[in-house]
Amino acid sequence: MKQGVPDAQIVGVSDIDPKRAAEVAQQFGIKSFPNNAALLESGINAVFVCTYPRAHKECVVQAIEAGKHVFCEKPLAPTYKAGLEIAQAVEHSDRQFMIGYLFHFSRSAGRIKSLLDGGDLGELAIAWSQRFGYFRPLAGTWHADPVGGGILDLCTHDIEFLSWLGGRPLAVTATGVTAHSGLECTDTVSITMKFRQGIGTVLSSWASPLALMNIGAAGTKGTVVLRQDGSLRVKIEGNEESCEPGEGPEAPMIGEQRHFIQTLQNGGTVSPGIREALLALEIQDAAEKSWNTGRSVSLRSSRKKAR
Numbered sequence: 001m002k003q004g005v006p007d008a009q010i011v012g013v014s015d016i017d018p019k020r021a022a023e024v025a026q027q028f029g030i031k032s033f034p035n036n037a038a039l040l041e042s043g044i045n046a047v048f049v050c051t052y053p054r055a056h057k058e059c060v061v062q063a064i065e066a067g068k069h070v071f072c073e074k075p076l077a078p079t080y081k082a083g084l085e086i087a088q089a090v091e092h093s094d095r096q097f098m099i100g101y102l103f104h105f106s107r108s109a110g111r112i113k114s115l116l117d118g119g120d121l122g123e124l125a126i127a128w129s130q131r132f133g134y135f136r137p138l139a140g141t142w143h144a145d146p147v148g149g150g151i152l153d154l155c156t157h158d159i160e161f162l163s164w165l166g167g168r169p170l171a172v173t174a175t176g177v178t179a180h181s182g183l184e185c186t187d188t189v190s191i192t193m194k195f196r197q198g199i200g201t202v203l204s205s206w207a208s209p210l211a212l213m214n215i216g217a218a219g220t221k222g223t224v225v226l227r228q229d230g231s232l233r234v235k236i237e238g239n240e241e242s243c244e245p246g247e248g249p250e251a252p253m254i255g256e257q258r259h260f261i262q263t264l265q266n267g268g269t270v271s272p273g274i275r276e277a278l279l280a281l282e283i284q285d286a287a288e289k290s291w292n293t294g295r296s297v298s299l300r301s302s303r304k305k306a307r
Contacts, residue, residue, distance in 0.1 A: 008261045014039040040066040052142035053078045061089045069096040071260050075156040076277035078148020080285040087274045098260050098270040099277040103161040105255030107247050108226050112217055115224050122221030124198035127165045129158035129215045132208035136180050150185035154204045160280040162200035169193035173296040174287035179207035191287045
């Protein structure tokens with residue numbers, strides 16, 4: 001943050017493990033606080049919540065009630081129900097809340113969005129995200145948690161990105177399995193979202209020794225593909241195929257931090273916020289219901305109050 005947002009000052013850190021907090025504080029030359037309450041009373045303006053998902057509700061609500069603006073890492077919570085409880089606290093305050101979905105600050109992902117919204121691709125037929133790699137979570141860690149563990153960490157960025165492109169899904173159909181023996185969490189998924197126009201598909205697995213990423217959108221007039229190196233392949237009807245360069249992997253992270261801090265300083269509303277955070281959880285909740293029942297799951301009507 002010191003390099004990406006030089007006019008912001010990191011005051012300190014707190015953690016349930018005081019030793020870990022002290023190590024981080026020493027690494028970055030900041031103060032270590034014994035608990036969240038002490039940190040919130042130190043005169044800070046905003047908080048970054050970077051804990052595991054089950055701890056988000058306690059940390060976010062505590063910070064909001066203390067009058068602090070909050071940036072929360074994805075996902076908002078392990079379940080949609082827990083996410084609603086966080087949303088209630090946010091919506092009853094005048095504090096800003098932002099969720100850490102990096103695609104909103106990726107130049108290449110933003111280009112996909114602008115091509116689709118601008119009509120260059122025509123009507124959406126399909127948007128997709130395919131991401132594979134090898135990771136076996138350790139027993140007892142939040143990644144291995146059967147509720148909000150593997151699937152949520154694995155696909156939450158992709159679920160949110162596709163809903164950013166296609167809008168609120170009408171229905172979700174999914175299949176989830178555990179490829180690694182001995183795990184309780186789902187680590188391999190296929191999720192299909194039916195939009196008002198077109199569909200979105202997520203294919204992800206932690207069981208592949210070969211890392212692979214392929215993300216894109218195809219419409220009635222064109223196709224755009226985000227490749228693993230961050231570059232884009234673009235083919236619009238009547239034009240030659242083109243390749244657009246990508247950006248470094250740290251750029252979206254710096255971009256989201258800059259947006260959060262500078263919006264607080266200059267006025268405006270941070271985004272993505274609680275609405276996007278809840279929708280990603282609602283889609284994930286529907287996906288889990290779908291693979292447990294073998295049926296497509298319709299989404300509820302949109303919540304009226306969310307910001």
